[in-house]
Amino acid sequence: MSKIGVFVCHCGENISATVDCAKVAETAGNYDGVAYSVDYKYMCSDPGQNLIKSAIKEKGLTGVVVASCSPRMHEPTFRKACAEAGLNPFMCEMANLREHCSWVHEKGEATTEKAIDLVRILVEKVKYNHSLSEIKVPVTKTALVIGGGIAGIQASLDIANTGHKVILIERDPSIGGHMSQLSETFPTLDCSQCILTPRMVEVAQHPNITLYTYAELESLEGFIGNFKAKIRRKSKSLDEKLCTGCGLCTTKCPAKKIPSEFNEGLGKRTAIYVPFPQAVPNKPVIDRINCTYYIKGKCKICEIVCPTGAIRFDQEDQIMEVEVGAIVIATGFTVKQPDFFPEYGFGKYPDVITGLQFERLASASGPTLGEIRRPSDGKIPEKIVFLACAGSRDPAKGIPYCSKICCMYIAKHAMLYQHKVHGGKSYVFYMDIRAGGKMYEEFVRRAIEDDGVNYIRGRVSRIYEKNGKLIVDGADTLLNAMPVEIEADMVVLATAGVANEGAEELAQKLHISYDPYKFFAEAHPKLKPVETNTAGIFLAGACQAPRDIPESVAMASGAAVKVAGLFSQDELTREPIIAVVNRQAPPVYSSCVGCFLCISTCPYQAIEKEEIKNRNGEVIKSMAKVNPGLCQGCGTCVAFCRTKSIDIQGYTHEQMYTEVMALLNEY
Amino acid sequence: MDDLIKRAKELIETSAVKVVIGYEQGTGNKTRALFVEKSEDADKLIFDSRCVQNLAAYVTKKEVKEKGKMAIAATLPVMRSIIQLASEFQVNDNNLLVLGITPESKLIEFGNLVEVETFVHQYTIEIDARNKEMLDKLAKMTQAERWKFWIDELAPCFKCYACRAACPMCYCHQCTVDFNQPQWIPVPSHELGNLEWHIMRAIHLTGRCIDCDACYNACPLSIPINLLTKKMLEDAKEHFGGYQPALKGDHLMSTYKPDDKENFIH
Ligand SMILES: Cc1cc2nc3c(=O)[nH]c(=O)nc-3n(C[C@H](O)[C@H](O)[C@H](O)COP(=O)(O)OP(=O)(O)OC[C@H]3O[C@@H](n4cnc5c(N)ncnc54)[C@H](O)[C@@H]3O)c2cc1C
Ligand code: SF4
Ligand code: SF4
Ligand code: SF4
Ligand code: SF4
Numbered sequence: 022m023s024k025i026g027v028f029v030c031h032c033g034e035n036i037s038a039t040v041d042c043a044k045v046a047e048t049a050g051n052y053d054g055v056a057y058s059v060d061y062k063y064m065c066s067d068p069g070q071n072l073i074k075s076a077i078k079e080k081g082l083t084g085v086v087v088a089s090c091s092p093r094m095h096e097p098t099f100r101k102a103c104a105e106a107g108l109n110p111f112m113c114e115m116a117n118l119r120e121h122c123s124w125v126h127e128k129g130e131a132t133t134e135k136a137i138d139l140v141r142i143l144v145e146k147v148k149y150n151h152s153l154s155e156i157k158v159p160v161t162k163t164a165l166v167i168g169g170g171i172a173g174i175q176a177s178l179d180i181a182n183t184g185h186k187v188i189l190i191e192r193d194p195s196i197g198g199h200m201s202q203l204s205e206t207f208p209t210l211d212c213s214q215c216i217l218t219p220r221m222v223e224v225a226q227h228p229n230i231t232l233y234t235y236a237e238l239e240s241l242e243g244f245i246g247n248f249k250a251k252i253r254r255k256s257k258s259l260d261e262k263l264c265t266g267c268g269l270c271t272t273k274c275p276a277k278k279i280p281s282e283f284n285e286g287l288g289k290r291t292a293i294y295v296p297f298p299q300a301v302p303n304k305p306v307i308d309r310i311n312c313t314y315y316i317k318g319k320c321k322i323c324e325i326v327c328p329t330g331a332i333r334f335d336q337e338d339q340i341m342e343v344e345v346g347a348i349v350i351a352t353g354f355t356v357k358q359p360d361f362f363p364e365y366g367f368g369k370y371p372d373v374i375t376g377l378q379f380e381r382l383a384s385a386s387g388p389t390l391g392e393i394r395r396p397s398d399g400k401i402p403e404k405i406v407f408l409a410c411a412g413s414r415d416p417a418k419g420i421p422y423c424s425k426i427c428c429m430y431i432a433k434h435a436m437l438y439q440h441k442v443h444g445g446k447s448y449v450f451y452m453d454i455r456a457g458g459k460m461y462e463e464f465v466r467r468a469i470e471d472d473g474v475n476y477i478r479g480r481v482s483r484i485y486e487k488n489g490k491l492i493v494d495g496a497d498t499l500l501n502a503m504p505v506e507i508e509a510d511m512v513v514l515a516t517a518g519v520a521n522e523g524a525e526e527l528a529q530k531l532h533i534s535y536d537p538y539k540f541f542a543e544a545h546p547k548l549k550p551v552e553t554n555t556a557g558i559f560l561a562g563a564c565q566a567p568r569d570i571p572e573s574v575a576m577a578s579g580a581a582v583k584v585a586g587l588f589s590q591d592e593l594t595r596e597p598i599i600a601v602v603n604r605q606a607p608p609v610y611s612s613c614v615g616c617f618l619c620i621s622t623c624p625y626q627a628i629e630k631e632e633i634k635n636r637n638g639e640v641i642k643s644m645a646k647v648n649p650g651l652c653q654g655c656g657t658c659v660a661f662c663r664t665k666s667i668d669i670q671g672y673t674h675e676q677m678y679t680e681v682m683a684l685l686n687e688y
Numbered sequence: 689m690d691d692l693i694k695r696a697k698e699l700i701e702t703s704a705v706k707v708v709i710g711y712e713q714g715t716g717n718k719t720r721a722l723f724v725e726k727s728e729d730a731d732k733l734i735f736d737s738r739c740v741q742n743l744a745a746y747v748t749k750k751e752v753k754e755k756g757k758m759a760i761a762a763t764l765p766v767m768r769s770i771i772q773l774a775s776e777f778q779v780n781d782n783n784l785l786v787l788g789i790t791p792e793s794k795l796i797e798f799g800n801l802v803e804v805e806t807f808v809h810q811y812t813i814e815i816d817a818r819n820k821e822m823l824d825k826l827a828k829m830t831q832a833e834r835w836k837f838w839i840d841e842l843a844p845c846f847k848c849y850a851c852r853a854a855c856p857m858c859y860c861h862q863c864t865v866d867f868n869q870p871q872w873i874p875v876p877s878h879e880l881g882n883l884e885w886h887i888m889r890a891i892h893l894t895g896r897c898i899d900c901d902a903c904y905n906a907c908p909l910s911i912p913i914n915l916l917t918k919k920m921l922e923d924a925k926e927h928f929g930g931y932q933p934a935l936k937g938d939h940l941m942s943t944y945k946p947d948d949k950e951n952f953i954h
């Protein structure tokens with residue numbers, strides 16, 4: 022026979038203002054199996070908790086119903102109180118009289134009646150509760166960081182400095198990401214490479230960091246604390262141990278006309294190449310698509326000139342399996358190319374370039390050694406136009422959001438132009454200037470007031486070529502949409518920042534969600550910005566939305582703290598509110614018929630096949646099995662299973678049925 | 689079907705299979721299932737237009753499976769059932785050999801289930817004209833009329849479960865109606881209980897029912913329960929691009945997709 026205690030809370034006035042708490046307690050006291058029922062002003066206070074504890078001890082309670090606020094608030098409090106008094110914490114249930122009743126209804130009979138109903142269903146449920154114990158899972162204290170831009174670099178260093186091992190994988194031949202391509206950075210105009218390269222070197226030298234460049238995630242299995250990742254190390258056609266990075270091969274390679282990715286196509290590179298002089302690691306890779314040997318079967322000049330014999334034409338991709346406990350995704354973003362814009366010539370005018378290309382022109386390490394020269398004829402542009410929001414904030418183009426970084430880098434670009442081209446004229450077409458950030462607004466004002474950049478509020482409808490000039494047709498919305506036409510030598514489009522190509526597939530491999538724009542989704546827009554919906558997988562930098570460097574770095578450090586927090590424990594405890602497939606005595610073993618349709622219903626890939634074998638090792642039954650580390654207790658499989666073979670612990674069929682029946686007064 | 693008899697004999701004599709499932713003459717003008725375990729019994733095998741019972745219902749039965757490898761004389765609906773069953777891991781190439789009977793009554797022996805699938809995929813599942821007409825009539829009814837139609841039609845059902853026994857997809861050892869802790873679906877044959885039983889069955893068969901009408905044919909009261917599964921077939925077409933049993937790929941009703949539209953929730 023159950024001995025249940027009911028504890029009705031007034032929550033100050035929050036509940037008692039509309040619900041007659043004394044009446045609720047009194048009514049509940051008369052139910053079968055209720056041994057004790059009481060109301061109190063604040064159940065969560067120390068005296069309130071003591072009331073529960075002493076009742077458990079004195080009356081020998083077998084179950085507890087606390088009728089108060091949402092379990093999201095105080096379930097841990099009351100379960101802990103029960104545990105302290107010797108009752109299994111999962112024998113404690115909460116009826117939500119506040120959010121579900123007193124806050125949403127007026128004072129009155131009916132409101133009190135509803136409160137009574139809410140208590141009654143839980144009294145009936147708790148009769149079917151069983152003691153449950155928390156689930157313990159071990160933690161592998163190595164982190165996997167995917168993407169070696171500034172966010173991935175920062176996250177790796179921060180985690181490594183807490184004493185934990187980090188595996189950093191980067192898709193490109195070098196780490197550095199977009200930041201390595203930037204000339205100077207807003208709002209301080211310090212040289213991007215100068216502040217970035219020391220961090221890149223630190224990554225390479227850190228004893229706790231293992232760096233794999235030219236590597237990508239192949240697949241991921243497992244769950245928080247216990248992931249198994251397969252990593253594809255693309256063949257570099259190089260024995261990295263032998264290569265000294267002397268660079269002789271790159272000077273002799275005959276395939277010299279390949280557009281350099283690092284220089285955004287404004288410079289050329291060879292087929293065997295190091296993307297930029299400060300690359301980490303500073304060892305070349307062979308780009309097989311453009312290598313003469315792989316195309317024609319003849320060449321091998323690099324092999325001939327290499328003094329250490331490091332070239333390996335027959336090297337194959339390697340698949341490596343690693344075990345990690347947490348993952349930080351820092352795969353960054355990409356920018357739209359001019360061919361996305363029919364109104365600006367579909368990329369057919371060489372002097373209509375992207376902001377990223379402008380960074381390369383302005384950079385001392387770039388193709389023009391830092392001089393602003395237009396791509397078509399190398400002339401220094403006397404008039405330059407910058408277009409903000411190229412693609413961004415344009416629902417018709419499918420990019421309704423603000424790319425956030427452009428307003429700032431346009432001001433930077435215009436300023437750099439004015440510093441480098443004396444007497445040059447620069448124009449910025451903008452919709453609004455978004456310069457929220459420390460020293461950001463001041464930075465933009467400097468561009469306008471000190472450097473004389475002409476800001477025109479309005480959009481550009483068309484760009485076309487006439488007599489070697491780019492005609493920019495726009496309107497000035499501050500002057501009653503007065504048409505403006507500028508004959509420019511060069512136009513820079515601040516093209517929208519968008520998710521990487523392949524972001525969707527990566528998200529699917531990682532079992533995380535993404536937003537409509539394919540940026541990875543955070544677990545909560547305010548309170549969980551670096552978490553994903555999958556426990557143990559975190560986000561850093563521009564892979565979550567366009568972000569500038571300070572924000573990317575802050576996010577990376579945030580994600581690193583989450584990882585370090587996870588790694589501070591040897592074991593993780595999880596609530597046992599998970600699905601279980603029933604087991605019965607042989608020869609039945611389970612009512613599960615092994616249709617395995619539940620496997621594909623589970624949003625968390627938590628269900629696997631289990632084979633029951635006899636002594637001779639023959640399979641006598643195949644059935645479903647829920648991995649307790651992965652199951653989130655969502656209940657999808659329970660609803661789905663036709664044989665009703667799955668139950669959620671703490672929310673069993675029996676318990677749910679009893680609740681429904683109690684509501685229908687048929688208990 | 690002399691070639692079927694001949695092949696059945698060979699299979700049994702060479703022990704390639706332990707049992708051949710086919711049809712034989714039953715009482716009256718009816719045919720019934722035959723389980724050939726001895727080669728002389730193969731002479732009883734028949735095949736004609738009366739052979740509409742879905743024999744695939746037997747391949748999941750413990751008593752049949754236990755005999756060892758099975759061969760089955762399979763018409764198009766039976767082959768469809770087998771593909772669906774294989775996708776649910778109930779049969780495989782090791783325990784089942786398919787002796788296909790084409791809609792033109794030709795015998796083809798398939799080397800494996802992939803070949804069966806290829807054959808089945810030449811045909812789409814089409815609802816016959818008479819039932820289609822009935823479905824359209826039901827669709828045109830008001831909600832109240834439709835409700836009354838079903839209450840009246842289902843009222844005589846006395847839960848003999850013949851429909852379930854005849855259905856190849858109803859192979860669960862513990863059907864939801866048999867689950868009694870708690871008894872979600874009431875056992876008594878009252879209005880609510882009957883309605884719940886048939887709605888539950890239709891839902892469980894959506895994206896799995898291959899439209900063989902075995903359930904309807906088995907019902908001693910000729911309750912048109914196949915209209916429910918046919919309606920689901922139509923809905924599957926409208927909302928998910930149609931249903932065709934397949935060895936691999938997403939199951940229609942049981943594949944979690946983050947980008948599901950969920951536009952049926954209003
Ligand atoms: C034109 C322009 C100018 C800018 N100027 C400034 C400025 O002045 N100041 C400022 O604060 N910010 C500026 N920014 C923003 C800055 O570039 C970003 O904030 C920063 O690069 C974000 O860093 P990240 O590490 O998140 O992403 P990224 O820099 O994009 O790095 C991502 C890394 O992940 C790798 N990767 C991608 N996919 C995979 C994969 N599947 N597997 C493995 N590796 C992968 C990529 O190769 C890359 O190395 C500018 C941006 C642009 C476009
Ligand atoms: S638990 Fe249910 S849905 Fe899953 S395999 Fe078993 S019977 Fe099928
Ligand atoms: S309860 Fe949800 S998460 Fe757990 S196994 Fe079932 S479907 Fe998967
Ligand atoms: S066969 Fe007919 S009477 Fe029997 S349970 Fe099915 S519908 Fe009801
Ligand atoms: S028509 Fe009836 S017997 Fe045939 S598969 Fe569908 S539900 Fe089962």
